[in-house]
Amino acid sequence: MSALPEKKPGGGTYLPGDFRERVADGAAKYYRRHVHKLSPPNAGGWASGLCCFHADKTPSCSVNLATGAFCCHACNERGDLIHFHQKRSGLPFRQAVRDLLGLAP
Ligand SMILES: [Zn+2]
Numbered sequence: 001m002s003a004l005p006e007k008k009p010g011g012g013t014y015l016p017g018d019f020r021e022r023v024a025d026g027a028a029k030y031y032r033r034h035v036h037k038l039s040p041p042n043a044g045g046w047a048s049g050l051c052c053f054h055a056d057k058t059p060s061c062s063v064n065l066a067t068g069a070f071c072c073h074a075c076n077e078r079g080d081l082i083h084f085h086q087k088r089s090g091l092p093f094r095q096a097v098r099d100l101l102g103l104a105p
Helices: 019-025 028-033 081-088 093-101
Strands: 046-049 061-064 070-072
Touching: 019 028, 019 081, 028 061, 028 070, 028 081, 070 081, 081 093
Parallel strands: none
Antiparallel strands: 046 061, 061 070
16 A cells, blocks of 8 residues: 655645755765765765766766765766756756655656
8 A cells, every 4th residue: 555645735846945955865865876886985975986977987977975966077067966867867957856855746
């Protein structure tokens, strides 16, 4: 038995006020799932793995498991976790955020 996703009245663009903090809280889980050959993080939370945005053979992409920031040293793609997810999924900003938070689209 599974619960239906919660529906918010007034449409699908609701974002919680603390969404950036909540997105950052999920950064480690997200990057561990989606970045291949991810190294253990250093003291600052940075780990490196294969870049999702170019044909990467050596781990060129640094991701921060604490803050969600990322930076690829090969293709120069960089930004926060929301930007990363938008690039991967093609979703617009609000939908990408809701996706990251596990909210219904
Ligand atoms: Zn790259």
